[in-house]
Amino acid sequence: MSQLQENIIISKTLLTLDKYKSLDHLKxxxxxxxYIPSSSKFLRSLLWKTVYITESLNIQLWQNKLNDTRRVYHKLIQDDDMTIPWYKLEADNTYYNPVELGRNSSLRRKKKLNGASVKKSKLALVQVQTSDDPLGENSSESNFNHLEHDDDSELLRTIILDIDRLFPGEEYFNNRFYKQQIIEILYVWAKCNPRIGYKQGFHEILGLIYINFRKDSVSIPNTNTFCSEDIRILSLFDVKYLCHDLFTVFNKFMVNTSIISHFYENEYTLMNSIQSFNKSLMKVDQLIHYNLISKLKLESQLWCIRYFRLILSRELGNDLAVTNMLWDKLITIEGSRVPALLNFLIIVLLINVKSDLIVCDFSECLSLLLHYPIKFGTGKKSYVTFIHDIFTDANRLLSVKDNDLELYECGMKINAKLNPDLNISLSYNGRTSGESMRSRTSSPGTRPSDESNRGTMGSKDSKAEKMAFEKYRMEMRLKKKAQSLMRP
Known part of the structure; x- marks a missing residue:
């Protein structure tokens, strides 16, 4: 990496720290x-590492935090139980190493990490915080059972298979060394978390973070070119600790945001997340819920699991910059709120294509949901604006998630903005659109007969609305068919 790149990193970091006085301000x-890529100050890895590693914009505090977290990974890769069985791969495998070469390489790496510089040798003197250690008392260490060697080699083959298919158009993944680093991180993480293990999807999430961190990585020169403050800044981007920092950030991104516990840990929690999504959809947009779930019987798990597990990366198009921008925003919110926010992000995406969704049949709907139609170009909203809008709308829904009335009304406002020409709707719980949801709660003077009459009226209103929707849907389908027949 040239000195020019190092100077750019230092300059952008100092400009960012000068502009934003606290981490909350930066978020x-x-x-x-x-603070987005078009900003002259923007550094994505600075944002992610200050959120998940240093937890501060105070440069003076960075080194101790970096030492703490880097020492964890340093210790892990020295553990014999974490040795990657490259030698168990087939001899013609790209990543195959014979036993002797694999052991010698491991020893060379340990020696280099222990004695590369005075600064690096201090790692061994820093006490690791239990909360930062994936093998600490607060983790699954008490239940930690090392996988058998056969399972280890199968784990390795599974990860390699996914990594070799990762982002085929990205030049970074034409580099065997880069891919091997990602394989190592995923292997070590899976061994540290045997209850979860490795799950398909981890490779895409870590792969995208890897690209961003690799782009900002620098080699710290052994010269007097930089002052002590510059060195402290560059240490945050030190390429020699790229894997250490990736391991920490990946672990915190997946665990602190509850992505692991909600979408990967087991089938039960995953199905609970899908049920939670269905309930939220029913409260925000009754028409989409009715059409997908009640009418078409399109079960959400057929398409929603990928949305959850890959954090919408497949749904936001082939340009990884779009996903990057959404994830930048996700890490700024309190971790436990991420699963609920993801629910509302998906709902906003559905509302964006509502006019298509409500006229599709089962197979058309499923195809649309599995190939979300997102395009940016001439005459279209830029992805920067699009991501900002869907995040803002989802955050607005999240802020009122515990109040059904406000959630319903917020959904109506988002619909009015995104689908101004769509004049068909179902009212909440079968009420007409102009009737207040508060009518669910009877007043003190309401008689049982009044409640009964209201229930009957509500049922009739609901049936009438559904009939109106079916008529509208049929008309739109015929119109769509006619248009397709008239195309040359």
Whole structure:
């Protein structure tokens, strides 16, 4: 890496720290579309590492935090139980290493990490915080059972298979060394978390973070070219600790945001997440819920699991910059709120294509949901604006998630903005659109007969609305068919 790149990193970091006086201030700038890639100060890895590693914009505090987290991974890769069985692969496998070469390489790596510089040798002197250690008392260490060697080699083959298919158009993944680093991180993480293990989808999430961190990585020169403050800044981007930092960030991104516990841990929690999504959809947009779930019987798990597990990366098109921008915003919010926010992000995406969804049959709907139609170009909204809008709308829904009335009304406002020409709707719980949801709760003077009459009226209103929707849907399908027949 040239000195020019190092100077750019230092300059952008100092400009960022000068502009934003606290981590909360920086996070707010990300949410407000102020600290984004088009900004001259923007460094994605600075954002992610300050959120998940240093937890501060104070440069003086960075080194201790970096030492703590890097020492964890340093210790893990020295553990004999974490040795990657490259030698168990087939001899013609790209990643195959004979036993002797694999052991010698491991020893060379340990020696280099222990003695590369005075600064690196201090790693062994820093006490690791239990909360940062995936094998600490607060983790699954008490239940930690090392996989048998056959399972280890099968784990390795599974990860390699996924990594070799990862982002085929990205030049970074034409590099065997880069791919091998990702394989190592995923292997070590899976061994540290045997209850979860390795799950398909991890490779895409880590792969995208890897690209971003690799782009910002620098080699710290053994010269007097830089002052002590510059060195402290560059240490955050030190390429020699790229894997250490990736391991920490990947672990915290997946665990702190509850992505693991909600979408990967087991089938029960995953199905609970899908049921939670269905309930939220029913409260925000009754028409989409009715058409997909009640009418077409299109079960959400047929398409929603990928949305959850890959954090919408497949749904936002082939340009990884779009996913990057959404994830930048996700890490700014309190971790436990991420699964609920993801629910509302998906709902907003559905509302964006509502006019198509409500006229599709089962197979058309499923195809649309599995190939979400997102395009940016001339005359279309830029992806920067699009991501900001869907995140803002989802955040608005999240802020009122515990109030059904406000959630319903917020959904109506988003619909009015995104589908101004769509004049058909179902009202919440079968009420007409102009009737207040508060009518569910009877007043003190309401008689049982009044409640009964209201229930009958509500049922009739609901039936009438559904009939109106079916008529509208049929008309739109005929129109769509006619248009397709008239195309040359």
């Amino acid at each position: 707010r700038a990300v949410v407000d579309n102020e």
